[in-house]
Amino acid sequence: MGDTQRFYDETEQFVASVNRQRNIDFVFVAGDISDFGLAREFRWVHERLQQLQVPYLTVVGNHDLVGNGRAIYQTAYGPLNYTFRYGGTKFICLDTNGREYSFGARVPDVPWLQQQLQDTTGSRHTVVISHVPPTDEDFDPALVPSYTAALRGCPRLVFHLSGHVHRFSAGKPFHDGVTYLTTYSLAKHRYHIISLWGQRQFRLETVTYGPDA
Template identity: 80%
Template structure:
């Protein structure tokens, strides 16, 4: 009888220890119930709004110059992201960093969190636009929870930045992405704007852009050409620059973090810009 009681006591104590351990893990958010879960801690939500608020605090009415880092495709390049952050933090006079999509590879919460945990070590705010890989699985919901709207506009130092979802293939080329009407509406709003920049993930020259929308999209950009400084994208993992539609609009794509390079773009005046390339590691 005593042996049975002792055995029962040991079983109860073991079960209690296991329950306490699991409860502790849960409270520390170490338990992941599904790789497709969309839960995010409150501190990691609404990063676009949080970083825009930080950016507004640094705005200066005495200058119209903007200097920012432009990069794309952090997907799975976690070590490279850490080195990227270290390099950017050594730069002077940077207003913000812009990551042009494909933050994740498989649209998983853990991927978004791992990248954010590294990028939040930047000394300046960082902003993003959604990429095609960010829309895989539950990625769209996760991106919206962590960052915010897929299409949004902000102004800084007289520059209007129009950031939009151009990942047509992920929507089955349904004729609605990118939202050309929304793009028109934003570019028409010139209040407080000296120049505009359009930022997307997939450039209109790429096969993942809805081919039925290339003409209306580029026409919308061309219409506002006199004050549109640049069209910026990522997706192709390499640097390209040119005027493919022969309309005076410069379309530029940037590197992925695997290339150990990024761009610093400086804007001033009406449409003036300067492009610098920083290499911070071995060539890929």
């Protein structure tokens, strides 16, 4: 799921819903944990998400970089670009908030991404997760060609997942075989359960939650 900013009641309802699910390995928050990059916003969201019965991980969103948000985020969650392997899948998580850096062809770090995509040791699948998708105007337009080319060149890539747009979408917008997904904000009272198997197969289930669900 993505974009918890200001949606504190919805976050509590989300946690209650996830805790009723079976066989969830972890939760991923696709950025915009905060609205104004304030420490208390990060704290309020964490106080709710720590009630999850499984771990949660994050990528940084554009709102998380406002003011002192970058330093607060890094203190709370660590590097803005990082990877981990779990269950035979390599997850590549990176900062794609180009507008927050006045564009300038620096963010996302495409050479770092290329290096991570090439390192497939011990992995059957690869998943890339960011906040701003490369189809959005807040993604640095100068880096769209090299970014999408890097993804296109990874034979083990299952999909690219983002938040930011507050709605669900699924497609291959660059007509290159790469699947791009975006997920709901918590304001929409929906989230996705994604299962991976085989070579590049995945199943996406949409869950509706809340007091009236």
